Amino acid sequence: xxxxxxxxxxxxxxxxxxxxxxxxxxxxxxxxxxxxxxGAKEGFTVAVRIIPFLVAILVAIGSxxxxxxxxxxxxxxxxxxxxxxxxxxxxxxxxxxxxxxxxALGIVSELTTTYGPDSLIARMAAVMxxxxxxxxxxxxxxxxxxxxxxxxxxxPAALTADLAGIIAAVVVTQMVFG
Amino acid sequence: MINxxxxxxxxxxxxxxGFQCLGLDYSSTAGLVMNPSFVPLxxxxxxxxxxxxxxxxxxxxxIGIMALWLGLMRIAEESGLVKIFARxxxxxxxxxxxxxxxxxxxxxAMVMNIAANMLGLGNAATPLGLKAMQELxxxxxxxxxxxxxxxxxxxxxxxxxxxxxxTVIGIRAAxxxxxxxxxxxxxxLATGVSTxxxxxxxxxxxxxxxxQVLEPQASSAESAGEEV
Numbered sequence: 001x002x003x004x005x006x007x008x009x010x011x012x013x014x015x016x017x018x019x020x021x022x023x024x025x026x027x028x029x030x031x032x033x034x035x036x037x038x039g040a041k042e043g044f045t046v047a048v049r050i051i052p053f054l055v056a057i058l059v060a061i062g063s064x065x066x067x068x069x070x071x072x073x074x075x076x077x078x079x080x081x082x083x084x085x086x087x088x089x090x091x092x093x094x095x096x097x098x099x100x101x102x103x104a105l106g107i108v109s110e111l112t113t114t115y116g117p118d119s120l121i122a123r124m125a126a127v128m129x130x131x132x133x134x135x136x137x138x139x140x141x142x143x144x145x146x147x148x149x150x151x152x153x154x155x156p157a158a159l160t161a162d163l164a165g166i167i168a169a170v171v172v173t174q175m176v177f178g
Numbered sequence: 179m180i181n182x183x184x185x186x187x188x189x190x191x192x193x194x195x196g197f198q199c200l201g202l203d204y205s206s207t208a209g210l211v212m213n214p215s216f217v218p219l220x221x222x223x224x225x226x227x228x229x230x231x232x233x234x235x236x237x238x239x240x241i242g243i244m245a246l247w248l249g250l251m252r253i254a255e256e257s258g259l260v261k262i263f264a265r266x267x268x269x270x271x272x273x274x275x276x277x278x279x280x281x282x283x284x285x286x287a288m289v290m291n292i293a294a295n296m297l298g299l300g301n302a303a304t305p306l307g308l309k310a311m312q313e314l315x316x317x318x319x320x321x322x323x324x325x326x327x328x329x330x331x332x333x334x335x336x337x338x339x340x341x342x343x344x345t346v347i348g349i350r351a352a353x354x355x356x357x358x359x360x361x362x363x364x365x366x367l368a369t370g371v372s373t374x375x376x377x378x379x380x381x382x383x384x385x386x387x388x389x390q391v392l393e394p395q396a397s398s399a400e401s402a403g404e405e406v
Contacts, residue, residue: 013342013362017297021254028257039252043245047237054233059226060184063191066225067218068198109236109349110229117355123364126350130343130365131372135336138307142332145308146315149322152391153383154329160379161337165372172364172371 057106061092065110084167085174086124089115093125094166098159101134124173132165195222239352240345247344251297264289274334274377275327277317284313288331296341307335323391326384330377337376340369 025032063069074088081091089111097104108129112122135158143151201213253259264286271285278284287310294303310331318325324332343365350358383389 008363011359014347014359017342018250021250021257021259024259025253025257030253030256032253035253035256036249038249040245040249042248043243044241047241047244051234051237054237055230056184058229058233060187060191062225062229063195063222064187065191066222067191067195069190069194072194105345105349106233108346109233109353112349112353112355113232113236117350117353117358122350122353123361126343126346126361127364127368129346130340130361131338131368133336133338138336139332141304142307142311142335143324143328146311147322148315148318148324148328150324151332152324152329153380153386153389154324154332157329157333157376157380157383158336161333161372161376164375165337165368168368168371169364172367176364 054102054106054109057103058110061107061110064092084170085178086170087121089121090124090128090170093128097128097132097166098135098162101137104129104134120173120177123177124170127173128166128169131169132162135159135162191222195219236349236352240348243344243348243351247297251294263293267292274330277325277327278314282313282317284310284317284327287313292334292339295335295339297344303335307331320391325391329384330380333376333380334373337372338369339373340365 022032025035065071074091077091078088081088081094086094093104093107093111096107108122108125111125115121117123135155139151139155139158143149143154195218198218199214199216201215203211203213267289268280268285271289272280275285275288287306291303291306291310294306311328314325314328314331315321317327342362346361347358350361
């Protein structure tokens with residue numbers, strides 16, 4: 001029942017959203033085709049722009065994994081994370097997510113390719129990617145842009161939310177796909 | 179920080195592989211036995227090149243999906259759908275940001291940023307978020323210190339209010355997942371938990387004596403002067 005509901009939401013979300021956007025655009029007499037292609041042009045730039053970050057992080061992770069160094073670290077942390085149902089392979093993701101968006105994206109990609117997109121590991125990393133954010137980057141850039149130096153309770157609140165998000169991602173993934 | 183992590187991953191891997199080349203065997207009955215071999219380092223090198231190739235394949239697979247979302251987002255902006263959305267969530271925004279006047283430009287910018295985050299459009303979210311911070315700064319009396327509204331906005335942003343994690347769906351689609359979008363439901367649930375925690379924690383912490391804003395005499399006089 002619960003899983004059926006979740007699957008239902010997942011199934012209808014994107015088709016309905018696309019229909020709503022295109023339908024509303026047509027209703028408002030927007031030249032949907034021209035405007036769409038105008039926006040879509042940026043897709044190439046964005047995808048190409050992330051290549052350096054992907055190469056840097058995928059190669060570094062590749063080094064860490066193919067040498068067996070990652071197994072070493074995860075075997076140290078695994079007893080602590082296993083009681084909430086988090087597989088050791090996802091630990092690097094949880095560690096990287098608050099630090100680097102491109103880094104976390106690299107880890108998700110890597111786990112998805114290595115274990116297959118339909119594995120529990122890849123799904124958990126994907127849910128974690130979607131439900132948490134690059135806290136340090138956002139705080140630094142956003143506060144930096146307006147010259148705020150004393151961030152008060154912003155960082156402790158954000159980090160608590162990250163921890164809650166990571167645990168929630170693990171628990172929900174286990175409930176739905178486990 | 180990312181520099182430290184990168185060097186640890188990169189150099190840590192190479193050092194561990196190098197150590198394994200010694201082929202130390204602790205379990206042997208004849209004491210510590212060494213079986214030197216270059217296999218671990220050769221495997222490592224092959225792994226590095228394979229990773230580099232895989233990252234470009236991945237980015238190529240993403241081009242189409244990114245283009246689709248950015249195109250749709252542009253239609254939603256042109257048709258005014260984004261504005262309608264902003265009006266719909268106004269009651270929530272007033273509760274979250276009681277210090278920000280209802281019709282202040284900061285409200286609009288924050289709503290647009292959160293909407294872009296909900297759709298998983300990070301590239302649209304960042305410019306709007308920076309605009310929102312600038313607008314919030316105009317309401318700030320102590321310019322080098324975060325306001326409650328800023329901290330709440332940051333907590334919302336870093337807890338990621340995501341409904342459509344477009345990039346990660348793109349990655350899964352590029353990897354030929356049976357159902358790339360199946361993670362949407364779980365993401366909404368998990369993000370709901372982290373956002374709820376973020377709002378509760380940020381609202382609780384702002385009351386602590388430790389996080390009170392110390393308003394200097396000079397600056398309060400200055401801001402009073404500005405209001406006149």
